[in-house]
Amino acid sequence: MCFACSPRNPIGLHLQFSLEDGVCRTTFTAGEVHQGWNGCMHGGLIATLLDEVMAQWLWLQGIAGMTAEMTTRFSRPVPVGVPLEVTARQTGGRGRLFELAAEIALPDGQVPVHARAKFLKV
Numbered sequence: 001m002c003f004a005c006s007p008r009n010p011i012g013l014h015l016q017f018s019l020e021d022g023v024c025r026t027t028f029t030a031g032e033v034h035q036g037w038n039g040c041m042h043g044g045l046i047a048t049l050l051d052e053v054m055a056q057w058l059w060l061q062g063i064a065g066m067t068a069e070m071t072t073r074f075s076r077p078v079p080v081g082v083p084l085e086v087t088a089r090q091t092g093g094r095g096r097l098f099e100l101a102a103e104i105a106l107p108d109g110q111v112p113v114h115a116r117a118k119f120l121k122v
């Protein structure tokens with residue numbers, strides 16, 4: 001019962017994903033329960049969104065991959081109460097190793113956080 005994507009997880013984020021033209025996409029609006037600081041989304045949950053959209057880039061293509069390494073750049077706080085667009089794309093890789101990048105965009109197009117990760121097919 002995945003915390004990020006299972007519709008049955010009572011405390012989960014219930015994310016839904018699509019994959020089109022090599023870009024995996026989801027949307028999420030953080031609430032007060034997702035705060036780390038007043039009005040700002042918790043950094044660990046931000047990383048969860050980014051990790052999951054990259055994992056789903058693989059999963060929606062029939063590839064089960066686990067996160068082996070991830071770097072997250074928090075440039076600006078992510079506000080709660082606004083719709084976030086979360087996207088991922090492939091940047092490289094070979095064999096079982098997939099290199100991916102992901103970002104969160106605000107409605108005005110600003111990108112407060114982005115991440116890079118390496119996934120290994122399992």
Ligand SMILES: CCCCCCCC(=O)SCCNC(=O)CCNC(=O)[C@H](O)C(C)(C)COP(=O)(O)OP(=O)(O)OC[C@H]1O[C@@H](n2cnc3c(N)ncnc32)[C@H](O)[C@@H]1OP(=O)(O)O
Pocket residue numbers: 051052055064065066067068069097118120122
């Ligand atoms: C199935 C769908 C799940 C979706 C989950 C959503 C995303 C997640 O949150 S996953 C949870 C967090 N991640 C984890 O718990 C992963 C924990 N780590 C592991 O289980 C293992 O280390 C795992 C599976 C990543 C790799 O282990 P294993 O399959 O034994 O591979 P391993 O033999 O260590 O490495 C294989 C090759 O990749 C290379 N490699 C491993 N890690 C890295 C890395 N970070 N960077 C570059 N290369 C790497 C190794 O050097 C090796 O190269 P070579 O074949 O040339 O010698």
